[in-house]
Amino acid sequence: MNASASGLRFFNTFTRRKESFAPLEPGKVRLYTCGPTVYDYAHIGNFRAFLFEDLLKRWLEYRGFKVTHVMNLTDVDDKTIKGSQKQQIPLVQYTEHYTNAFFEDIKALNVKPADYYPKATEHIPEMTALVKKLITNGYAYKSEDNSIYYSIAKFKNYGKLSHIKVAELKTGARVKTDEYTKEEAQDFALWKAWTPEDGDVFWETELGKGRPGWHIECSAMSMKYLGETFDIHCGGIDNMFPHHENEIAQSEAATGKKFVNYWLHNEHLLVEGRKMAKKFGNFYTLRDLLGKGYDPIAIRFLLLSTHYRAQFNFTFEGLEAAAGAVERLRNFVRRLQDADGAGSGGRVAALTREVQAGFGEAMDDDLNVSAALAALFDFVREVNALLDAGVVSRGEADEVGVVMRGFDGVLGVVGEVEAERLPPEAEKLIARREEARKVGDWAEADALRVRLLELGVVVEDTPHGVRWRLEKKS
Ligand SMILES: [Zn+2]
Numbered sequence: 001m002n003a004s005a006s007g008l009r010f011f012n013t014f015t016r017r018k019e020s021f022a023p024l025e026p027g028k029v030r031l032y033t034c035g036p037t038v039y040d041y042a043h044i045g046n047f048r049a050f051l052f053e054d055l056l057k058r059w060l061e062y063r064g065f066k067v068t069h070v071m072n073l074t075d076v077d078d079k080t081i082k083g084s085q086k087q088q089i090p091l092v093q094y095t096e097h098y099t100n101a102f103f104e105d106i107k108a109l110n111v112k113p114a115d116y117y118p119k120a121t122e123h124i125p126e127m128t129a130l131v132k133k134l135i136t137n138g139y140a141y142k143s144e145d146n147s148i149y150y151s152i153a154k155f156k157n158y159g160k161l162s163h164i165k166v167a168e169l170k171t172g173a174r175v176k177t178d179e180y181t182k183e184e185a186q187d188f189a190l191w192k193a194w195t196p197e198d199g200d201v202f203w204e205t206e207l208g209k210g211r212p213g214w215h216i217e218c219s220a221m222s223m224k225y226l227g228e229t230f231d232i233h234c235g236g237i238d239n240m241f242p243h244h245e246n247e248i249a250q251s252e253a254a255t256g257k258k259f260v261n262y263w264l265h266n267e268h269l270l271v272e273g274r275k276m277a278k279k280f281g282n283f284y285t286l287r288d289l290l291g292k293g294y295d296p297i298a299i300r301f302l303l304l305s306t307h308y309r310a311q312f313n314f315t316f317e318g319l320e321a322a323a324g325a326v327e328r329l330r331n332f333v334r335r336l337q338d339a340d341g342a343g344s345g346g347r348v349a350a351l352t353r354e355v356q357a358g359f360g361e362a363m364d365d366d367l368n369v370s371a372a373l374a375a376l377f378d379f380v381r382e383v384n385a386l387l388d389a390g391v392v393s394r395g396e397a398d399e400v401g402v403v404m405r406g407f408d409g410v411l412g413v414v415g416e417v418e419a420e421r422l423p424p425e426a427e428k429l430i431a432r433r434e435e436a437r438k439v440g441d442w443a444e445a446d447a448l449r450v451r452l453l454e455l456g457v458v459v460e461d462t463p464h465g466v467r468w469r470l471e472k473k474s
Pocket residue numbers: 033034035218243
C-alpha cells in the first residue's frame with residue numbers, strides 16, 4: 001500500500017503539516033501512546049488524550065489496518081515516589097491501586113485495550129542497556145553525583161519537534177526533575193543516582209544504584225515492542241516538551257535511525273472556559289463525574305466529539321447534550337428493528353452511500369470527527385423521516401443496521417441496543433406469554449404483560465411477532 005492508497009491524512013506535529021499516511025509495512029500500523037503515570041486517578045484531560053487515541057486506533061481498524069498498540073504505565077518517576085512516601089506505603093502497592101483504577105476507568109469509557117501495557121519497573125534492564133549505548137555513542141555522561149545525563153548539545157536535531165532554539169541554552173546546565181519548561185531546556189537525567197529522598201526505590205545496575213528518568217522509560221519500552229522505527233506516536237500537547245523531544249533524542253542517538261514517522265498531539269481541555277485546576281474548583285476525574293450520576297458513554301461521546309487538535313471546552317451543558325445525542329443514536333438503531341414498509345424506492349440506499357462517503361472522507365482527513373458526526377446525524381434525521389412515513393423495508397433497515405454497526409465500531413457509543421440488557425427472568429415470561437397467545441389465553445397473556453412491565457420491559461405485538469423494549473428510566 002502506498003501513501004495515496006491509504007487515503008488517510010494526519011497532521012504530523014514534527015513537520016507541522018498534514019501528510020498522507022503511509023505505514024512502514026503495508027496494512028499494518030505500529031502505534032505508541034504515552035500512558036498514565038499511576039500516581040492518582042486520571043482526570044478528564046487525561047481521558048481526552050486516551051479517547052482521541054482510541055478513536056484513531058478504531059478508525060485505522062475500520063480502514064482495514066492491523067494495529068499493534070503499546071501503551072506504557074509509568075509506575076516509577078518523581079510523582080509516584082512522592083505519592084507513595086506521602087501515604088507511607090511501598091511504591092508497588094501504591095501504583096497497583098491506581099493502575100487497577102485506570103483499567104476500570106478505560107473499561108467504563110469503552111476504550112479498546114492496547115496489545116501491550118508495559119510497566120516501567122519491569123523494563124529496567126532495557127533502560128540500562130539503552131543508557132549504556134548512549135554513553136558508548138558519546139551522547140551521555142556521568143555527573144559528580146553519579147547520575148547520568150543526556151548532553152543535548154551533542155544531538156543536532158534537539159528541539160526540532162517542539163521548536164526550541166538550543167543555541168540559546170547554556171550547555172552543560174542540568175535538570176534532574178522529570179518535568180520542566182522549554183525555558184529550562186538543558187541536559188536531562190537518564191539515570192538518577194540514589195539519594196535518601198528516594199527511600200527504598202532503587203535498582204542496582206551497571207549504571208550504579210538508582211532509578212531511571214521518566215523519558216528513557218518510553219524510549220526503551222516503545223522500541224522493545226514496536227522496533228527502532230515505528231509509525232505513530234501520540235500524546236497530549238503538554239508532553240511534546242520535554243518528554244517527546246527527549247524520547248527522540250535518546251532513541252535516535254542510540255540507533256542512528258528515525259524514531260517515529262508521524263507525531264500526533266491532542267490539544268488541551270478546558271473546563272467551563274478555563275484551565276482545569278483544583279484551585280479553580282473545576283478539576284474532575286472520571287470518578288467524580290460518575291459519582292454525579294453521569295453515563296460514562298455520554299462522557300466518551302463528549303470527549304471525542306471535538307477535533308483532537310482543537311481546544312475543547314468541557315461543560316455540563318455539553319455533557320447533557322452528549323447524553324441526548326447518544327440516546328438519539330440508540331433510539332434510531334432500536335427503531336430500525338421494527339421497520340416493515342414496502343421500500344423507499346432507493347432513497348435509503350442513496351442516503352447510505354452518502355453517509356459512508358461523508359463520514360469516511362471526514363475521518364480520513366486527520367480525524368475530522370465533527371464533520372463525520374454532522375454527516376451521521378443528517379443521515380439519522382433523514383432515515384427517521386422515512387421510518388415515520390413507514391416506507392423503510394426490512395431489507396433496507398438491515399442494511400442501515402450494518403452501516404450503523406460499522407460506524408459504532410469507531411465511535412463505540414451505541415453497543416448492542418437490545419440484547420445486552422433484557423433481564424433473564426423476562427425472557428422466560430416473554431416465552432410463556434407467547435405460549436398463552438398461541439392458545440388464545442388472553443387473560444394470561446395480559447397478566448404476563450403486566451409482570452413484564454414491572455420488570456421494566458414493554459412488549460409489543462407486531463405483524464412480525466412480539467418485540468420488546470426496556471422502559472426508559474427517568
Ligand atoms: Zn511517554
